Amino acid sequence: MFIYAQCPVKKTMGGKVVSDSLIALLMVALAFLASLISIETAISVTIIEILMGVVGGNFLGLHTTTWIDFLAMTGSIVLTFLAGAEVDVDLMKVKLKESLLIGGLSFLAPFLAAIAFCYYVAGWNLQASAIAGVALSTTSLAVIYAVLVETGLTNSETGKILMASCFITDLGTAIALSVLFAQVNWTILIYIAVSVLVIVLAPKTMSRVFERYGDRVIEPEIKFIFLLLFTLIFVAEIGASHAVLPAFILGLMVSRTFAQHFQVQRRLRIVSFAMLTPFFFIKAGMNVSLREISMNMALLAVLFFVKFIPKFIGVYPLARKFLPQDAMYSTLLMSTGLTFGTISSLFGLNAGYINVTQFSLLVTTVILSAIVPTFVAQRWFQPDYLITNGNEITSFENEE
């Protein structure tokens, strides 16, 4: 079955009539199947959705449409916002020195190494190399967090420094993505001015909106968050830029308010995970060409080490200084990446900075970087921990 659709109107292609509703049906079927597989295997739906996209793009002939692009773009901005909102600002302040050093080098070392390798060795142009630098510099806080929860290390020195360092790495990635690809003209001033205004006013405004209009079935809080995010997306479009950095900083600025409203967080995640992020991850998978990967396996392997080795060189000495007992474990976890790497790669593909081959290699490298270092860290370098991560159950308590 060959399905091809580039615009949201019915058209005939090779005698077959395709429509947006058929594309939507297939996308949602893939997303639903991904959810089932995720639950049964306890692997995050993120990776499964990307794999479903790979299946859709490589075997079902599924192609993206303008509305899928829009939903995917919105999904990526919401993910970026959530990444910022999940920052523990107080933790960052307490561990500022360690996190700036470890997180800073964790970003900078692979960023520069990837650009240099892709430009001078792989023969990519400067923009494509810059995308590679951004995509391969990331560290995944969510991957690290799950590991820390399992080992009960979230409140340990190791856990606190790792999480704080991740925030800094993510910030570096967001800044690099925005600054390197900014188109310098007068429209960017509008983008900057409005973004700054939104970010500065958001914390107090959000608190007031939540207090006065919160807890209603019509979800004004969720609509307000989307109002802020679409404002940033719109002005980024005017400024020919991307809303990643302002969305991340917005999340950071409202993280305290967000933390106080667990239900709002939950409902935003429900909306996003149900109808936005699946389109983002499936679209990412759809653009991965298995054929291109199979023809570039050596380069794929090298790109993985281009990410890992500079991270190791940058992070390990500092980990030995600040976390001597868990240095290798910490270094391996800081080498993981997933969401931001995928966001950066898809940004590069959408903007035409990288082609399908480069995109396929970068996304596959990012996924490998989520899996391999985590596996090695847990298998061979896991700290000796006591299981204290659980709850004694004496009676059922409603946590909310």
Add this chain to the structure above:
Amino acid sequence: MFQKVLVAVDASKNAERACEEAIFLGRMTGAKITAISVVDLPDYAATVGEVEEARREGQRFYAKILNQVAENATRQGVTINTKVLNGHPAETIIKYAQQEKFDLIIMGHQGVSGIKGFLMGSVSGKVLQHAGCSVLVVR
């Protein structure tokens, strides 16, 4: 004779039978019984919130089950300690048993996720292979 018994509980029928065996053992021998459930957190998540929500949902889900287990045990004159842990089920059960020095682990033959067991090996199989104490697998 077994002094400290650990029973691993999920939502399966086999786990229910395992609990019955543990309660019976507790009644007959006076062994100290602890029932645990393990929340399997998602690997390679996109957001911290996803991990946190999975943890909370798992805690609530298993808390209900363990409360029922404890009530059932109390009706039969046996006191059971209950705990919900986070991690990969097999590893966590093995490690907890070693850490707390249990001398017997009781668990169901097959848990709720047949697909995961098929793809990645069953939890009971891994515990049988790697546990440092006796293991009773109940069908």
